[in-house]
Amino acid sequence: MPGRVDSESHPRNPVPTVDIIIEHRDGLVLIERKNPPHGWAIPGGFIDYGESAECAAVREAREETGLELSDLKQFHVYSDPKRDCRLHTMTTVFTAVGSGRAVATDDAASLRIFRPDELPDEMAFDHRAILEDYLTGRWARD
Numbered sequence: 001m002p003g004r005v006d007s008e009s010h011p012r013n014p015v016p017t018v019d020i021i022i023e024h025r026d027g028l029v030l031i032e033r034k035n036p037p038h039g040w041a042i043p044g045g046f047i048d049y050g051e052s053a054e055c056a057a058v059r060e061a062r063e064e065t066g067l068e069l070s071d072l073k074q075f076h077v078y079s080d081p082k083r084d085c086r087l088h089t090m091t092t093v094f095t096a097v098g099s100g101r102a103v104a105t106d107d108a109a110s111l112r113i114f115r116p117d118e119l120p121d122e123m124a125f126d127h128r129a130i131l132e133d134y135l136t137g138r139w140a141r142d
Helices: 053-065 126-138
Strands: 016-023 028-031 044-046 068-078 089-099 108-114
Touching: 016 053, 016 068, 016 126, 028 053, 044 053, 053 068, 053 089, 053 108, 068 126, 089 126
Parallel strands: 016 089
Antiparallel strands: 016 028, 016 044, 028 108, 068 089
16 A cells, blocks of 8 residues: 555555576576575565665676676566565566676575576566566567
């Protein structure tokens, strides 16, 4: 509900996050999450206080995949209150090209580069739908 307030009279707002669709070596980089909710996911995470979404995307990509990013572009915002079972998040999804050696780090249990026609059926959050939007050009600009 818009305008809801918690017991200390602070507005309850969605928590901002970023996700990064990284193209690398003819595929898309996905991580297998170490922490709940488990499953394959697009690299990403929470935006730190005082950090821009763009800086958070670069940081999260480096922390979870070891990759450096180029051609970072904003793709779309996803804000369904049910997209994350832990709390209401609002994610800004970016696209980028990754360079370097891809390795699972930080809270990634493993990392794999998937061809677009071989994506896992079961993914964490709403990441399968995000990738389907990306691959079909649903939010593409002319």
